[in-house]
Amino acid sequence: MKVKDSFVLRKIAGSNVVVPIGSETADFNGMMTLNETGAMLFGMLNKDRSIEDLTNAMLSEYDVSAAEAETDVKAFIETLEKAGMLE
């Protein structure tokens, strides 16, 4: 999966902020802030990635078990899915 092109991630004053681009004023309710892990995963999703790709990235970055990494990745993907950010 990958994140749609219509979202921008940027660090603003210490917060990782995700904003939709091209959206209409009336629809804009969606500013999402991500923690560092989320920002890392989001950044990877600018290309087509599998759950395995993301889990491996987490394992190389953080001291967690494979099971924890997979759970966290799946939860994060579900959040993005619900927000309509994935294509």
Next chain:
Amino acid sequence: MNYYKIAGITFALSGFEYEYFKDRMKAYEISGAPTPDVTVYYEQVLFPIQKPDYKHIVTTGGFREYFSDGGGYIFYDKFENDSQSCAKVEINADASVVHTALYDIEDIGGAPVDVRCFNMLGEVFRYCILKRNGMVVHSSSICHNGAGIIFSAPSGTGKSTHTSLWMKYYGDNTQMINDDCPAITFGKSVPYVNGTPWSGKTNINFNISAPLRAVVLLQQKPENKIQRISVDEAIFRLLHEVTRPAYKDLMNQTLGNIEKIVTSTPVYLLGCTIDKEAVDLVRRII
């Protein structure tokens, strides 16, 4: 060619011959023929404008279509059917040359062609300033004792009414800068608030600028109360009151500008009853 300077940006305008347009732009006119930052060409055409071949990015409001030619910023307004447009704006990649045109059909959207032309240049300005270290913020702005203050809120909240009270009670040391959408520029040590010819429903704007001292976000509440808000909340609220461009690089620029504001200027949330007491509350804090 006519020359104007708005928020520090020099414009050379060609083809903008309407009286209404010249009147609205008068305070920003400059003499001579300086090297412009942006040259804008305009023509009024007799036939519907054909849509371009470029890659379509998104359509907003049901009528504004954004395109990319690989670097520039291009938008056309739809008219009647999918292949015809009544307005065209093509800005090149570094926003130094802009081509615009309007198809003059009787009162599209309730406005005559000279008004549409003036408003269209306002939209061009919003894009050009993003490439030049600045940003337009939907707000009513004043200069009080030399300090720039912007009062921002969604339309209808009472920004203009609030600033008119500043003028009423403290008119001796208050000046209106722009009643609807001033330009914030970031070139100096602090952000500056600048007047522009475009000021929403009124013509309340002056060609002045002042260092930005505070951003006050307004909300109508039964009681007057003011507080500093968190950076996250300030970012979220300000994002509602700026142009959110259809282009990733310009959106990045916008977010960068918002960051500059929230890290350099105190942002307050004012719950107010739009009366003198609310004005005095802000004066005490700032």
